[in-house]
Amino acid sequence: MTSSLYIHIPFCSAKCSYCSFNSYAGLEGLQSRYVECLCAEMENVASSGGVESLKTVFLGGGTPSVLPGDLSGKIITTYRNCFSAMQDVEISMEINPGTVDMAKLDFLHVAGVNRISFGVQSFIDKELRSIGRIHTAEEAVVAVSMAGNAGYENVSLDLMYGLPGQTTASWHQSLETAISLGVKHLSLYQLTVEEGTPLQQMMYGGTIQLPGEDELAAMDNITRKLTDSAGLRQYEISNYAKTGYQCRHNITYWENNEYLGVGAGAVSCVRRSRKRNIADPVEYCDRIEAGKSVVIEEENLDIEASFRETVIMALRLNSGFSLPGLTERYGINALDYYGATLENLIRDGFVEQHAGMIALTDRGRGFANLVMSELV
Ligand code: SF4
Structure with missing residues (x-):
């Protein structure tokens, strides 16, 4: 919800x-x-x-x-x-x-x-x-x-x-x-x-x-x-x-949870469906006044795409993501899913696994874009 x-x-x-x-x-x-x-x-x-x-x-x-x-x-x-x-x-x-x-x-x-x-x-x-x-x-x-x-x-x-x-x-x-x-x-x-x-x-x-x-x-x-x-x-x-x-x-x-966005250019993401409103504020008003939809883009994410997004977004947080939490949410175990890619990131000190959480290390934060490009 x-x-x-x-x-x-x-x-x-x-x-x-x-x-x-x-x-x-x-x-x-x-x-x-x-x-x-x-x-x-x-x-x-x-x-x-x-x-x-x-x-x-x-x-x-x-x-x-x-x-x-x-x-x-x-x-x-x-x-x-x-x-x-x-x-x-x-x-x-x-x-x-x-x-x-x-x-x-x-x-x-x-x-x-x-x-x-x-x-x-x-x-x-x-x-x-x-x-x-x-x-x-x-x-x-x-x-x-x-x-x-x-x-x-x-x-x-x-x-x-x-x-x-x-x-x-x-x-x-x-x-x-x-x-x-x-x-x-x-x-x-x-x-x-x-x-x-x-x-x-x-x-x-x-x-x-x-x-x-x-x-x-x-x-x-x-x-x-x-x-x-x-x-x-x-x-x-x-x-x-x-x-x-x-x-x-x-x-x-x-945490890649659901949100609603209203207004010109606003984005909503609900039940893995991402919708974007028309950006131009005048056209936005024209559409609302004419009783038309203001949504101009809709993307439905499958479970795997949503899972990967959640991983990438959560790695921005110092706390990272919970392995059991992610498995419960998507039915996918991140260690199995990423296999050697994640193992190597952990081995090279960019990512750490601690108490069921996976997070960037200080070193990993310095190369965050690179790390995320491996997992996206
Ligand atoms: S124009 Fe300046 S104040 Fe306005 S949204 Fe952009 S950065 Fe912010």
């Missing part, structure tokens, strides 16, 4: 130069129509049943916090009317500094949002400008402090390393600043240069330079050192949390 709901808000104040997400700047005029359609989709999905009490709800984007309070409120009220939720439901919202003030944070908190994920990316203004972020480092510090004053206890920051012009010293400074703000969770991503983005053009044009392999390795060491001493334990390749503050919504994905 499904117990996680993702709600996609595709609007942003400006498009960051590295962004390949389904997000759009300059569509403010569509916001209210989009929210009407989003709520209609939630009602449709709820009426078809199959959703148990929600454990997690995630408003992501895009930048959900660009919506005015009344529209965010409408989304939250609709989800509440459509679905039941557990008492301790985690309701996360992605927020960009520069798009919230105290009144909006208060409003969202009262409406039920209990986890904030701030897209900070860096505490160095020059680096923020280099990737087209709309906010300054100071605005990020103020936003995190306002969130504390508004009563949010569960706050996460996203930071990026490998940014244009970033040095080991500036990464140290960004990470140290994030930790000094006392947040409970950090998502630390290496910048990837996506096809067709302005960042890629800048890189090809030679107008920006990215840190090299040695610098990236040194940044990884800084990350390990600072997060360890702050008690922020790595629980996934890019995610660190104080005990009890892991993102429950994202764990749904990493």
Whole structure:
């Protein structure tokens, strides 16, 4: 049964130069129509049943916090009317500094949002400008402090390393600043240069330079050192949390459990059927208003494909996957299924088997893509 709901808000104040997400700047005029359609989709999905009490709800984007309070409120009220939720439901919202003030944070908190994920990316203004972020480092510090004053206890920051012009010293400074703000969770991503983005053009044009392999390795060491001493334990390749503050919504994905996604471009995976909604927000609204389906892609995974996906996703988690748990879920024993491939990964120290769990080692995490390509 499904117990996680993702709600996609595709609007942003400006498009960051590295962004390949389904997000759009300059569509403010569509916001209210989009929210009407989003709520209609939630009602449709709820009426078809199959959703148990929600454990997690995630408003992501895009930048959900660009919506005015009344529209965010409408989304939250609709989800509440459509679905039941557990008492301790985690309701996360992605927020960009520069798009919230105290009144909006208060409003969202009262409406039920209990986890904030701030897209900070860096505490160095020059680096923020280099990737087209709309906010300054100071605005990020103020936003995190306002969130504390508004009563949010569960706050996460996203930071990026490998940014244009970033040095080991500036990464140290960004990470140290994030930790000094006392947040409970950090998502630390290496910048990837996506096809067709302005960042890629800048890189090809030679107008920006990215840190090299040695610098990236040194940044990884800084990350390990600072997060360890702050008690922020790595629980996934890019995610660190104080005990009890892991993102429950994202764990749904990493454990390859069922989830529903609503909104433009959102993906749902229920009973091994993966469906993707149309990405364009205007076409999404047109379809909803015309009473047509917004699903444009559907893939039905067989047991074996789903099993392999579960293995790959779970290896992102430091805890890995449970051998007996996987056998019970799929009727497939991972040791038998992968045979020599998995044995070799264990022998070479990329993967370890301990107390019925299979997980990447520290060494394996450094070569995660390679290891996963062996098992996919
Ligand atoms: S704020 Fe996030 S979603 Fe919006 S353009 Fe920047 S990276 Fe993309």
